[in-house]
Structures are given as structure tokens and as C-alpha cells.
Amino acid sequence: MDRPTQPFDQLRRPLGVLRLSLTARCNLACPYCLPDGAEPPGLLSLEERRALVAAAVALGAGSLRLTGGEPLLNPGLEALVAAVQPLRARGLREIALTSNGVLLTSERARALRAAGLDRLTLSLDGVTGTAVARMAGLSGGDADTRRRRGEAQLEQVLAAIEHARSAGFAAERGQIKLNAVIQRGANDDQLLPLAGLARQRGLELRLIEFMDVGNRNGWRPEAVLSAAEMVGRINRRWPLDPVGRDPHGTAIRWRFRDGGGHLGVVASISAPFCGDCNRLRITADGIAYTCLFGSQGTDLRPWLRPSPDAEALERTLARLWRQRHDRYSEERTALALGDQRPAPAEMAYLGG
Template sequence: MASATDQLNRPLGVLRLSLTARCNLACPYCLPDGVEPPGLLTLAQRLAVIEAAVTLGAHSLRLTGGEPLLHGGLEELIAAVQALRARAPGSPGLREIALTSNGTLLSPERARALRGAGLDRITLSLDGTTGAAVARMAGVGNGDALLAKVLAAIEHARAAGFDPGRGALKLNAVIQRGANDDQLLPLAALARERGLELRLIEFMDVGNRNGWRPEAVLSAAAMVERIRARWPLEPLGRSAHGTASRWRYSDREPDGGGVLAVVASVSAPFCGDCNRLRVTADGIAYTCLFAAPGSGLDLRPWLQPDSPADAVSRVIAGLWSRRSDRWSEERQEAWAHGTPPAPAGAPAHAEMAYLGG
């Protein structure tokens, strides 16, 4: 089947597959409710979805949650997906299998198991460098213990072969004005010290429980300026279909001091070349992170044992061909004209923990 493109000629390139809506933290910008949706996909169904997406041009698989380390079949899934690898540079197939985790459950044994199963890259989340900041942003107590676990997880991942110099180990941080923006420089210092790429993410209006308001957004440009005032930065740009604009510390060797990246989903949206398909743990496909609840397509009717082999490929191709989402750009255009980004009474967004972030 030919590669899929949408109404704006955007190709399907990345499948973000959620494995669970459960999480062991309660980060206020996400606020999972701890409830697993009914009818979770089986291993065979997940593999069918991944194979269908690859058939349609997806080259990257990103495993998410909730917290994906809570999923007991994680390593089995990663190992099974190896059969879909691209056989040569530029050929169809998966070129990358990545995982996003809060890191608190990543033991040395689990890190080695993930690497051994064939995971290419792991991104860990850390929103502060002090116990107080970590507890505040994780929504749970004992921030000192959580901080220690994540810092240890970085080293467990590195020891297992996830090399930050090759982009196989990165650090995510969601920055919210008035909540943890005082952690910008300490987080940058920590990432520089450990040679990690630090990805700073704007506080986004995903879901209905996180109390989002525009005033709480610290723009990516403001984050860069704060850090540039402390260390010299050289722009590396944003790759095609990428989410982050990247910067190099010019006082360090290219491979010696980490990289700064910023994800400006609110202030400088990149809908124009977004190539991501999201599938929830219970098999609902969404074509936008800012989608309304109930707007996704349930893939399970095409994932039954008696379904034709190409059924799910065809239904995903149809969904993608109808796609015209550009919510963040439309919101920005509405703000520029002094109007709300959506009419009063419009459906709210689906929850981040359900969509997989």
C-alpha cells in the first residue's frame, strides 16, 4: 500500500502508541485519573496496528502511556516489532523505536532488558532539580526520593547502552510559569553536566483537568533567552517534521556538553509538517494531540481475528487521508484576531494521559 498523506500533504511518519493510561505520578499538567480504559489492545492487535502504520509510511514508533514501564508486556512488544525494521537505509520499515518514561521505575535490569529487546532511544522526564520542585511537579510527596530515582535512571540507561551522544538518551521537562520556571537554569546545568539533550516543553492546553491558562505558558523563546544569558548558544534549527528547535552550547565541544531543545507547541506551532498518528491503549486513533474527546476512530472492529489482513491498513489510510488538523495554528490565528480559539461550548480536548502525550 502506498504511503499515506493528508489533506495538507503531510505524510504519516510517526506512530505514538500508548500502552496504558495508568501512571505512578500525578503531574499537574497531565493529571491522569489512574483509570485504565476497558478493552485494551492485545499484543497481536498492537502489532497489527504498528505493521499497518509502517505499511503506510511510518518510520518511527514511540511507546508512551501513562507510564509505559507499568505495562508488563513492554519488552515482548519491542522484541516482536524488530521484524518490521527497515532492511537498508532509506528502505520502508521502522528506523527507530523510542520510549518516553518518567524514569522512576527504571532499574538497571529493566534498562538492560529494554536495550536487549531492541529499544533504540529512551527519553526520561524530570521537571526540577530539587526535592521540593520535583514533588510539586510530580503531584506526589517525597520529591527527594523521586529525584534520586530519576537521576539513577539516567545512569542505568547510559550503562545499558543508551548513548546520549548519539541521541539515545534525552531528558524532557515541562515548564510552567510560576510553578517551575525557576528550574530552567538548574535543569540546563544538570543536562550539560551529564551530556544530555534537554527538551524544554511549553505548558500545553491538552485535557480538561490541568487548569491551563495562557498566562501560565513560558514561551520557548523566553526559555532560550534565559539560558542564553547564562551560556552561549548556537541555533541548530528544527528538522523537518520534528517537534523541537535545537541549540548547541558553543562553549562546549559538539559531542561534549549536551544540547538544548525547545518544543513550542503553543507559541510557535509546527502543525504545518506534523506527521504523528496517536493510538490509545484501547485502540482509538487520533490525528491531533489537541483532539476533542470522542473524535477518534476505534480501530478494534478491524482488529478482530476474522478481519481481512489489510483491513486496519485501509481504515488508517482513510482516516489519515481525511486529516486536516491544525489546532495550534488555528488557536494562534484566533488569538492574533482577538477571538477565542474555539467557539463557546466547543468540545474540550481529550486527556493527555489517555492520548499518550
């Protein structure tokens, strides 16, 4: 049987990005994510993960994003990055990693670069020990103890940025970026300090609205600081000019007028971008989800075990994608008014 051509979903969206989770665990307990404490059963092997990436690339995915939980907890990370390098000849253009940065040592950064990683996005939700501790879910001890632990974590992330730079990741070419989830009443006082830090370090800062992913994070609309308000606050301090959003991109980008680099905002709540979303997510145990807010996935392990069946995998993913009609962020208002929403999967399980 012939292999499928590049599929389009029910809204004529192509498959372009595979977000592959390597673990559901994390070394932090950020309250907007709240990861699992243990792995789900049946984690994928290196061979199985490579087969999934190959199938997605065959169907048009040019970008691979390695996620978690915290992907640096996976000891096979570098081996996977190296194993998918031959897929560049078939259309894989970029391999990126999203990490909280705490475990990114100088040695690990060099190993990832040598294996063929193109880009790193590190997470930091504050610039003070108190804010970092709060947003990382650091608990135990008194406030001063938590502050000191937050300061230590902040130093680890700042060091990770420099480790990445020394390993050859070029921030000026967008190869190191900084993510920050901003939650009203929790860390919105960190907005300008984070922007100042990113400008000082020559990094593009991506500000992310607090999202209603999963069931654990206590999301409520009034805790969302909208992208427009974030941009407005920063623009009053450092004037911004609009750049726009790339096709299929998640971030609306702005340029600092004084030459201080770029800023991005991910407005999944206030300005949804479902219309050209091209991302497929596969969990660490091989379940495919066609939306970050999805409640049901498709188990791909029958086509991976006892050994991967490349053609069957491609046909299964193509069929899944052609059936896709997800646009939860655009439908959120109607659902809030009373429509029933099935219980969604958790962010750390889906790979963020």
C-alpha cells in the same frame, strides 16, 4: 484489493511517526497531565498492537514511540519491542520510549536494550525535592515530607539515567534525552538548574511549553513560559547558537557555544509546528487520533477483533490519514477569540 500507498493528508503531510500508548495509568500525578486512575476497557493485546504497528509502517511510519501514561507499568513492554523487530526490514527505523524514569531499574533498562529499544526520553521537571514533588503531584503529609519524597524521586530518575547508560544507550548519540515541562510560576525557577544538570550529565534537554491538552490541567495563557524566553534565560548564562528544527520534528534545537551539548525547545503554543506534523496517535484501547489536541478518535478495534485484518487496517488508517486536516495549535488564537472547541481528550489517554 491492492494495499494503499503511502498516504498524504489534506495539508500534504505524510505519515511518519506512530505514537502508541500502552496504558492510560501513571505512577505520578503531574498537574499538567493528570492521568486516569484506571485503564479504559478493552485494552489491546500484544498481537493487536503489533498489527497496528505493522499497518502504520506499511503506510510510511518509520518511527515508533511507545508512550503512556507510564509505559513501564505495562508488563508486556519488552515483548512488544521484541515483537516489532522484524518490521525493521519493512521500513521501521527507530523504536523509542517516553517514561518518567521512576520505574526504570537496571534490569529493566538492560531488558529493553536487549529487546531492541533504540532510544529513551526521561522526564524531570526540577532538580530539588520541593520542585519535583510539586511537579509530580506528590501530595499528603507536610511540606518536609513531600520534599523528602521529591528528593527520593529525583534520585530514582538520576539513577535511571545511569541505568540506561550502563545498558548501552548512548547519550552522546541522542539515545538518552531529558524532557522538562516548564510552567511559569510553578517551576520556571528550575530552568537554569535543569540545563546545568543536563550539561553535567551529557544529555540533551528538551524544554516543553505548558500546553492546553485536555480539560483537567487548569491551563491558562499566562502560565506559559515561551520557548523564546526559555532560550533567552539560558543563553544569558550559557551562550547558544541556533541549529534549527528537523523536518517533521517537534523541537527547535540550539547548540551550547562552549561545547556543552545541545538544547531543544518544544514551542507548541508560541511557535506551532502543525505545518509538517506527521504523527498518528493510538491509545491503549485502540482509538486513533490524528492530533494531540483532538477531541474525537477512530475506534480501530473492529479491524483488530476477533483477529487482526492487516489489509483492512491499512485501508482504514490510510483513509483516516487522507482525511486529516488538524492544525489546532495554529488555530488556537482564533478559537480563543470565541470559536467553539469540542472537549479534547486528556494527555495521558492520548499518549502525550
